[in-house]
Structures are given as structure tokens and as C-alpha cells.
Amino acid sequence: xxxxxxxxxxxxxxxxxxxxxxxxxxxxxxxxxxxxxxxxxxxxxxxxxxxxxxxxxxxxxxxxxxxxxxxxxxxxxxxxxxxxxxxxxxxxxxxxxxxxxxxxxxxxxxxxxxxxxxxxxxxxxxxxxxxxxxxxxxxxxxxxxxxxxxxxxxxxxxxxxxxxxxxxxxxxxxxxxxxxxxxxxxxxxxxxxxxxxxxxxxxxxxxxxxxxxxxxxxxxxxx
Numbered sequence: 001x002x003x004x005x006x007x008x009x010x011x012x013x014x015x016x017x018x019x020x021x022x023x024x025x026x027x028x029x030x031x032x033x034x035x036x037x038x039x040x041x042x043x044x045x046x047x048x049x050x051x052x053x054x055x056x057x058x059x060x061x062x063x064x065x066x067x068x069x070x071x072x073x074x075x076x077x078x079x080x081x082x083x084x085x086x087x088x089x090x091x092x093x094x095x096x097x098x099x100x101x102x103x104x105x106x107x108x109x110x111x112x113x114x115x116x117x118x119x120x121x122x123x124x125x126x127x128x129x130x131x132x133x134x135x136x137x138x139x140x141x142x143x144x145x146x147x148x149x150x151x152x153x154x155x156x157x158x159x160x161x162x163x164x165x166x167x168x169x170x171x172x173x174x175x176x177x178x179x180x181x182x183x184x185x186x187x188x189x190x191x192x193x194x195x196x197x198x199x200x201x202x203x204x205x206x207x208x209x210x211x212x213x214x215x216x217x218x219x220x221x222x223x
Contacts, residue, residue, distance in 0.1 A: 005129075006030055014038045014069070019076060020051045020098070025129055028058025031142070037069035041076045042098035042152075047122070050156045051076075052099025055141055056129035057106050057169075065146030070180070073101065074150040090151055092205035096185035100152035100162040105141045106134035107171035109193025110216025120168055120192075122157030132169035137195050139171025146178045153185025153207065161186035164206070170194040172219065180204075187212045195219045 003021045009030060012018050014037035021043045026032045032055070034040070042051035053073070055061045065071035074080060075097035080088040102120060109132065111118055117133035119125045149164040156162045164181035165188070172195040180202045181188040188203030193215035199222045203210040211221060 006032055012038050019043060020053060022049050022051050024053050026055045026059035026061060027129055028056055031060040031062060034063040034071050036065045039072045041074055043076050047155055047157050050099040050154055053101045055103040057104050057132060060142035062142050063144045063147050067146055070146045070148050072148045092183045094151050095183050095207060096154045097151040099154050099156050100164050102166040103141050103170050104132035104168045105170035105194055106136040106139040107169045107194040108135060109133040109169045122160035136171055138173045140173035141170050143175040148180040150182045163187040163190045165189045167194060167196055168192040170196040172196060191217045193217055199223050
């Protein structure tokens with residue numbers, strides 16, 4: 001069970017089962033590495049106690065799965081058990097069971113009031129780790145490759161449902177490819193500004209948009 005801030009560089013390995021309990025944050029200066037084949041499940045919980053993974057500005061996630069051994073993020077209600085060859089009993093109607101993944105970067109965003117940074121709605125505005133935006137177009141928040149994100153999109157705060165994957169001010173040196181986002185209550189993937197390039201996506205059974213862009217996003221989305 002993982003809670004709160006990850007205080008030092010950490011590796012999650014495929015031989016263990018990980019459970020996110022409320023907001024888990026990768027703060028500035030810390031790298032979270034996830035091995036291929038690792039399964040991460042998130043506890044149930046409503047705002048303000050939603051279980052989700054947040055990568056703050058200056059933090060990194062290195063989640064590099066493979067086609068044969070993808071990294072899977074799902075709900076604690078998912079009975080998926082790869083070790084015992086048990087497939088998930090959940091389906092595309094099972095949405096909004098946890099908060100998804102939010103990555104916050106230092107790349108430029110276009111905001112209505114002219115500010116260069118803002119906090120992500122639903123996160124604590126009094127916490128520095130809730131903010132995104134800046135002037136580092138080539139910012140690097142890490143890599144996500146061959147990752148499956150399932151059954152997310154719970155209400156996380158006033159006026160905010162979470163997406164499967166939310167990229168806020170994420171820079172061009174971040175690598176995002178080969179993602180599957182399945183059965184999310186709101187958008188599959190939403191990009192708020194930033195310049196990250198995203199490729200090779202499967203988004204299925206989203207309650208709102210498959211892909212949504214806001215705040216002057218300048219990267220490319222392909223395949």
C-alpha cells in the first residue's frame with residue numbers, strides 16, 4: 001500500500017502488487033520507475049480522499065512496459081490477477097472507480113488571465129505540487145510506454161472529474177506512447193498546454209472525449 005509523497009527514487013517491481021491509497025505524489029527531484037508487467041490498483045474513495053497518482057513539476061515517472069508485459073493501472077475492485085491467470089471481471093460500464101494519473105510539468109500554457117502557471121482543479125491549491133506551467137518547452141517528466149489505464153475518472157473536487165491520463169504543461173522531452181485507456185468516466189486523455197508529443201493510443205469507452213486539448217497545447221498526437 002502506497003500513501004502520500006514518494007520521498008526518494010523508487011522502483012515498483014512486477015513481483016509485487018501495489019495499491020494507491022488516496023493521493024500518491026512523485027515530488028520534484030524524485031523518480032518513480034515501474035517495471036514491465038507491474039499491476040497497480042487504486043483504492044476506492046471520494047473527494048477529497050480520491051486515490052490517484054500525481055507526478056509534480058520536477059518529478060519523473062519512468063513507466064516503460066512492453067507489448068508482452070504492459071504496466072496496468074486499475075481499480076482495487078478489479079479482480080485481475082496475472083500471477084494466477086485470472087482475467088478482469090469488470091467491463092466498460094465500470095467507470096469512475098479511482099482518480100487516474102496526473103502529470104504536471106514546467107512547459108508553457110496559455111491561461112485566460114495571462115498567468116504562466118496555475119493549479120490543477122481538484123488538487124489542493126495550497127500545495128506547490130499541485131501547480132503546472134512555466135517556460136521550459138523541453139521539460140522532461142519521464143516516459144510512459146505500453147501502459148494501460150482502466151476504470152478511472154472519479155469526481156476529485158469542485159467542477160473536476162479526473163481523466164484516465166491528464167498531462168498539464170508537460171514538456172517535449174517527455175515520451176508518451178503506446179497507451180491504452182479503457183472505461184474512463186470523463187476524458188480518456190486530456191492535455192492542458194505543454195508541448196509533449198503523444199503517439200499510438202487506444203481510448204475506448206470514455207464518458208466524454210477520447211482526446212481533449214486545452215490551454216494552448218502545441219505538441220502532436222499521432223496514430
